[in-house]
Amino acid sequence: MRIVAAPRSIGVRKALSAGVVLAAVLLALGVAGCGGDEDGSGSGDTTAVSAGNERLTPAQWSAYQASVADFADARKGAQEKLDTCPRSGTGDLDLLDECAGTSLDDLQAAAITLGETLAGFIGTVTGACAGSLNSFTQYATPFVASVEQLQQTLADDNVAGLANSISSVETALAGGTEERADFERDCSPL
Numbered sequence: 001m002r003i004v005a006a007p008r009s010i011g012v013r014k015a016l017s018a019g020v021v022l023a024a025v026l027l028a029l030g031v032a033g034c035g036g037d038e039d040g041s042g043s044g045d046t047t048a049v050s051a052g053n054e055r056l057t058p059a060q061w062s063a064y065q066a067s068v069a070d071f072a073d074a075r076k077g078a079q080e081k082l083d084t085c086p087r088s089g090t091g092d093l094d095l096l097d098e099c100a101g102t103s104l105d106d107l108q109a110a111a112i113t114l115g116e117t118l119a120g121f122i123g124t125v126t127g128a129c130a131g132s133l134n135s136f137t138q139y140a141t142p143f144v145a146s147v148e149q150l151q152q153t154l155a156d157d158n159v160a161g162l163a164n165s166i167s168s169v170e171t172a173l174a175g176g177t178e179e180r181a182d183f184e185r186d187c188s189p190l
Contacts, residue, residue, distance in 0.1 A: 054126045056187045064187075067110075067117040068180070074110035078103045078147075079173050082166060093162065097154050104154075108147045115140030121187075129187040136183040139176045146172040 056064065078100075085099035118137045125133060146168040152158075153165040 054124075055129050055189050056121060056125060058189050060121055060124070061187075061189050063117055064121075067114045071110040071114040074103070074107040075173060078107040078169070082170065082173075093154055093157050093159065096162075100154070104147055104151050108144060108151070111140060111144045111147065115144065118183075125187060127186075129183075132179070132182040132186040136176070136179040139179045143172045143176070 081100050081103040086095045115137065118133060118140060121133055122130075122137070146165075150165040150169050153161045158165075
């Protein structure tokens with residue numbers, strides 16, 4: 001199955017749109033967590049920042065578990081493909097493209113969904129859970145970008161960029177474990 005530029009560009013725009021929304025939410029979270037008051041004394045209302053460790057509700061936790069399970073499956077599939085697919089140095093990326101199949105599309109969709117799920121929790125938790133949520137959410141945006149970069153490299157038949165694109169995805173695939181563990185420890189319902 002050959003990656004075609006026109007359909008891919010629709011997916012990239014959708015992913016970029018989700019990434020922009022996610023970045024805006026993260027920026028808002030960072031600004032909202034500053035505390036302090038107008039005179040800079042720091043004595044303003046910081047209830048949202050210091051209000052204990054509110055965790056996810058059971059419904060939120062279920063939504064997260066479904067989203068992260070889909071992401072884990074897609075992540076495993078993409079990793080297996082990257083480990084076994086030929087990486088042609090001849091200038092013909094058809095073999096890699098064909099071998100990868102829909103694994104990168106599946107990974108991209110699952111990563112976007114996970115990022116949207118996590119972003120939906122922002123503002124609903126506080127304390128250690130909010131900090132862990134922020135860290136885990138920040139992992140999702142560059143992850144999607146690395147997958148998009150590899151997809152674009154394949155779509156453009158960019159042999160020169162292949163090694164960097166694959167390395168970027170492999171780095172992203174290897175990351176996030178600590179952020180996920182912290183989030184699950186700090187945010188799972190008691």
